[in-house]
Amino acid sequence: MQPGPGQRIATAAWPCSRHAGDGAALSSDVTVKLQEYHAKTLLARAGLPVPPYSVASTPAEAWEQAAAYFDDGAGAVVVKAQVLVGGRGKAGGVKLARSAEEAQAHAEAILGMDIKGITVRRVLVAPGADIQRELYLAAVLDRTAQRIMLMGSAEGGVEIETLAEEDPDAIVKVHAHPQLGLQPFQAREMAFRLGLGDHLKEAAAICTGLVKVAQDEDADLVEINPLAVVREAGPEGPVDTLQLLDAKMTLDDSALGRHPGHEEMRDLDEEDPADIEARAADLSFIRLDGNIGCMVNGAGLAMTTMDLVKRAGGEPANFLDIGGGARSDKVAEAMRLILSDHSVQAILVNIFGGIARGDEVARGLVEARSKQTRSVPMVVRIVGTNADIAAEILEESGAEIVTAESLDEAVEKAVELAGSAA
Ligand code: GDP
Ligand code: MN
Numbered sequence: 011m012q013p014g015p016g017q018r019i020a021t022a023a024w025p026c027s028r029h030a031g032d033g034a035a036l037s038s039d040v041t042v043k044l045q046e047y048h049a050k051t052l053l054a055r056a057g058l059p060v061p062p063y064s065v066a067s068t069p070a071e072a073w074e075q076a077a078a079y080f081d082d083g084a085g086a087v088v089v090k091a092q093v094l095v096g097g098r099g100k101a102g103g104v105k106l107a108r109s110a111e112e113a114q115a116h117a118e119a120i121l122g123m124d125i126k127g128i129t130v131r132r133v134l135v136a137p138g139a140d141i142q143r144e145l146y147l148a149a150v151l152d153r154t155a156q157r158i159m160l161m162g163s164a165e166g167g168v169e170i171e172t173l174a175e176e177d178p179d180a181i182v183k184v185h186a187h188p189q190l191g192l193q194p195f196q197a198r199e200m201a202f203r204l205g206l207g208d209h210l211k212e213a214a215a216i217c218t219g220l221v222k223v224a225q226d227e228d229a230d231l232v233e234i235n236p237l238a239v240v241r242e243a244g245p246e247g248p249v250d251t252l253q254l255l256d257a258k259m260t261l262d263d264s265a266l267g268r269h270p271g272h273e274e275m276r277d278l279d280e281e282d283p284a285d286i287e288a289r290a291a292d293l294s295f296i297r298l299d300g301n302i303g304c305m306v307n308g309a310g311l312a313m314t315t316m317d318l319v320k321r322a323g324g325e326p327a328n329f330l331d332i333g334g335g336a337r338s339d340k341v342a343e344a345m346r347l348i349l350s351d352h353s354v355q356a357i358l359v360n361i362f363g364g365i366a367r368g369d370e371v372a373r374g375l376v377e378a379r380s381k382q383t384r385s386v387p388m389v390v391r392i393v394g395t396n397a398d399i400a401a402e403i404l405e406e407s408g409a410e411i412v413t414a415e416s417l418d419e420a421v422e423k424a425v426e427l428a429g430s431a432a
Pocket of ligand 2: 256
């Protein structure tokens with residue numbers, strides 16, 4: 011569904027990428043967000059300097075893990091909520107402890123806490139870092155440039171979106187070559203521009219490593235905030251090193267098949283249930299903000315339909331491609347998904363029967379109609395293979411379905427019905 015080089019997709023309704031990143035011109039898929047501890051697993055595996063960590067789901071476990079870090083000589087332990095939202099620190103989800111008992115008390119407070127609507131079920135426990143400086147570094151897929159872009163800022167810890175708005179010049183950007191990755195001179199330049207001249211080798215290795223992780227793992231975002239200069243006691247006095255203290259990663263879900271290990275890192279509890287159901291039913295489904303539910307076969311037809319809805323003054327509630335050759339049960343499942351969105355006020359079904367047979371779709375629609383718990387007006391346009399049988403099935407079913415001869419007519423009716431219902 012991605013456009014090739016030079017191609018353009020003209021739909022105004024097309025969902026733009028859900029995550030920030032100024033290159034995010036087009037994203038056809040739902041990205042999979044990884045919890046910090048999973049992202050850190052992948053980063054550590056790539057040889058990047060991630061401090062030790064463990065995961066606890068009870069205060070007692072947190073006590074045990076913290077006690078082990080203190081035994082190893084840690085001066086403090088940090089307890090961090092594992093939820094897929096930013097700003098956990100501000101929300102009270104990141105706390106430092108000076109003893110195992112204190113770590114346990116923090117875990118007690120954080121577990122079960124609600125952060126931006128998500129209940130914390132796990133905490134990360136790690137030796138507390140003595141932070142000298144916080145920086146920001148991220149590898150982001152820049153879809154417009156068709157390259158991975160490394161973004162860095164000498165000011166870490168703050169929200170990058172705020173910084174991008176207030177002081178865009180404070181963000182250093184460099185694009186990696188698709189085959190060669192980040193070049194050594196680019197990595198060194200980034201290090202210097204972030205004021206990491208004293209840590210040149212380490213910083214350059216981290217820059218190169220982040221881009222490589224993004225590429226190797228098919229991630230569209232690998233964000234380290236903060237990348238920190240951390241002070242540790244050495245045999246000859248204090249030593250400062252660079253460490254990845256926080257990690258946020260999103261994966262391209264279309265590439266999950268290439269990474270068998272990634273599937274089990276997904277946190278289904280924090281994904282949209284509609285996304286999970288769509289995947290299980292093998293449907294391409296993306297929720298949008300409008301109130302007209304669309305059921306279409308074929309991605310191109312789906313986009314065209316969305317364009318027509320917009321042109322007629324309506325707003326699509328979703329992108330949904332039921333795929334070629336969909337059987338009636340799949341159609342019924344798609345209908346259930348559309349109806350699970352309570353902002354949907356009208357449904358537009360646009361099927362071009364080729365491999366998909368009109369009668370199968372019609373049967374699915376009638377089945378879905380008989381089971382639905384919410385009555386929403388439905389406009390159906392089916393042409394092509396077995397369209398005549400489809401028309402008979404819809405007619406005989408007695409179900410409340412508005413049929414349309416042409417696509418324009420179908421769109422107009424759907425927009426009108428959605429408007430009058432609103
Ligand atoms: P976020 O708020 O969700 O981005 O969570 P972070 O892991 O980035 O933590 C927020 C802030 O807590 C960081 O910017 C640090 O200032 C602080 N913090 C996190 N870990 C440590 C640590 O080990 N030691 C100290 N001193 N501060 C920490
Ligand atoms: Mn952070």
